[in-house]
Amino acid sequence: KAGVTQTPRYLIKTRGQQVTLSCSPISGHRSVSWYQQTPGQGLQFLFEYFSETQRNKGNFPGRFSGRQFSNSRSEMNVSTLELGDSALYLCASSLLRDPSYEQYFGPGTRLTVT
């Protein structure tokens, strides 16, 4: 069974640009969550999607957005990039929105903003 895949794995962008990151969950998983990991702030929850609907959102500005498609694949978008957006972005998938079901994490996309 293939794991969670994230593309691209590495990305370099310039301040002011926008970026789209992709996450393909494990087959059959319907919940996808996104996290930002930085040395200073640690792991912070961005948002969670289930059945194409955003169910939870973390404390991030509106420049951060996401969506989920009918096949459960998810994308997140960051517009008007700032230097502080440099981070490892992790996505995780779960069969259902229930803590008894394990969340499986992808390897992440490392975004560098220059």
Place this chain on the structure above:
Amino acid sequence: AQSVTQLDSQVPVFEEAPVELRCNYSSSVSVYLFWYVQYPNQGLQLLLKYLSGSTLVKGINGFEAEFNKSQTSFHLRKPSVHISDTAEYFCAVIPTGGFKTIFGAGTRLFVKA
């Protein structure tokens, strides 16, 4: 609101020695508790979780954790560590009725030969 505090940012330990990584949480509602491990350049992997029942939880790779409700703690232990256990460990909670994971800042375990 919930918060998770991992009391040690780094823990150096010799191979085959026991180790305890400490985690305390704060929450106005009941929570589910988790420990994850992250190896360099990889995502997170679940080590173990506490949902209900026995307060001593056994996980993968010989790790175990004990839930202490009165002390709001969920410390992770391993009786004998290996070099391959060198990684970053994260304690996390999900509030009951929710599905938003709150992580601690992480503890870097460094196992020395």
